[in-house]
Amino acid sequence: MKLGEVIKQKSYEKIVFIIREHWLTYVPTAIMMLILAMLPVALYYVTITTNPTFFDDLYQRTFLILVLSMYELSIALFFYSSFLMYYLNMLIVTNDRLIEIKQNNLFSRLVSEMDLYKIQDSSSEINGIIPTIFDYGKLTIETAGELSNFTFTAVPRVNEVRRRLIQLAEDDRKYHNSTEAHQI
Amino acid sequence: MANFPFYYILFAYLIFLAIFFIFSFANISHLYATGTFTLPAFAVTSIVSIWCVLILGATLVSLANVNWNTTVVLLGPAGFVTFQ
Numbered sequence: 037m038k039l040g041e042v043i044k045q046k047s048y049e050k051i052v053f054i055i056r057e058h059w060l061t062y063v064p065t066a067i068m069m070l071i072l073a074m075l076p077v078a079l080y081y082v083t084i085t086t087n088p089t090f091f092d093d094l095y096q097r098t099f100l101i102l103v104l105s106m107y108e109l110s111i112a113l114f115f116y117s118s119f120l121m122y123y124l125n126m127l128i129v130t131n132d133r134l135i136e137i138k139q140n141n142l143f144s145r146l147v148s149e150m151d152l153y154k155i156q157d158s159s160s161e162i163n164g165i166i167p168t169i170f171d172y173g174k175l176t177i178e179t180a181g182e183l184s185n186f187t188f189t190a191v192p193r194v195n196e197v198r199r200r201l202i203q204l205a206e207d208d209r210k211y212h213n214s215t216e217a218h219q220i
Numbered sequence: 221m222a223n224f225p226f227y228y229i230l231f232a233y234l235i236f237l238a239i240f241f242i243f244s245f246a247n248i249s250h251l252y253a254t255g256t257f258t259l260p261a262f263a264v265t266s267i268v269s270i271w272c273v274l275i276l277g278a279t280l281v282s283l284a285n286v287n288w289n290t291t292v293v294l295l296g297p298a299g300f301v302t303f304q
Contacts, residue, residue, distance in 0.1 A: 101283060102283075112268050113240060120247055123264075142246060
């Protein structure tokens, strides 16, 4: 299945860009998973040093191997699941709509969409040393009427994204105004 | 006092493996269903798959010489857990 089919892409619609959170935001999770995966190795060396005969019994060793196997496979699964949560959260900008996909957990997904011409204003915010160095920040999109605002955090090159969004919204508004003028 | 064959522990491991593969399949299906099976996703999937294969392979090799028909005795006269 392609992304166009997921968002029910219209015939005149083109995906302009897809925004995900900056990869740096996932690094702490990845490092934590790596530490958890290496933990049994550290425990093994501590145990061998303090009690060298601990692993001599074959059946005790077998039981520990099975437990260790389940532990490492669980870490691998949690790592992969957390990566998917990160990777499947995205903001898709087309020449007609803004579509936000939020993967809350493995079996829960929220999809919100907004027409571009309804965007009133867009603001970007970069706070902190690391976001400033790596150029990512929070993007807020304000809409007209009662629609709630879209907020997307850790957007890479957030200022450039904001400028492009405003331009796309302006172009879409002109298209809609000219279409309405033709109908009148 | 309770006795059971040592291979009962394998049943628990197999149940865990079944759950593991179900969730792994669900994860990969999500990638496919959302059209996001791109190069970074493929790379991470490959790394995790290799990691899992290595773990399963090491487990299989480590447990090759075990006599699974051994009886495990819990709370017996010889101790908390003994093997006969």
